[in-house]
Amino acid sequence: MACFLVSTVEAIAVTAAKKVVEKKEDVQIADEVKVETVHHTPLSTKLGWLSKMLWGGAFLLLIEHMWHGEVVPYFPFLTAMSSKADTIEMLKEMATVGVSMAVLVTAFWGLICLAVHVKESKMSSDSTKETL
């Protein structure tokens, strides 16, 4: 019905957070003259991955909902908004399916970040050993 809206709201929040983090990282780079031998993926890049998954997924789900006639190009845009019973059903679906979708995508992103962190830590310890 409108489960993709939950992911869309999260995508907006993540995009905003990414912008804030990017600004902070730019300030840090300007302040610190630091020579790093091992590259660490910045948080803003990681947030960018989540944002792409959420925006992209929500966009493709929007197409699916348009295909099924659940989203229409005229007011109120969601056919479930036409009656009170349908609206309650839609909100229930958003709270269950929509939230589960957002949680799964975020959890999967967490796993990707963990894998990247482990790989980078390993590379960092390897390069420290080589220096010694």
Add this chain to the structure above:
Amino acid sequence: MCLILTAVAAAISAILWFTVFRDEKYNFQFLTLMYLGATLMWSVDGIFSVMEGEGFFNLSLDDTKLGVLVVTLGLALWAVTFVVRSVKAKRISA
């Protein structure tokens, strides 16, 4: 079928990203993550369908058509972002 087609598209684009199109200018990361996000979301839809007594996969012709449309429009969106990024990069270098 829509879920299967999107998952296949995610796998193919990930393979292409890690092997052929590693350069950031191709923006294959966006294509892969978009398909991956949609695959995860439709997997949740599938789980809820099973809980309601339906099948995890919808193998109907209608859903196959939808899958083809979704993959095509995903490619189209990636193509638009690729062109916009290329034009921006050219303007900066000029």
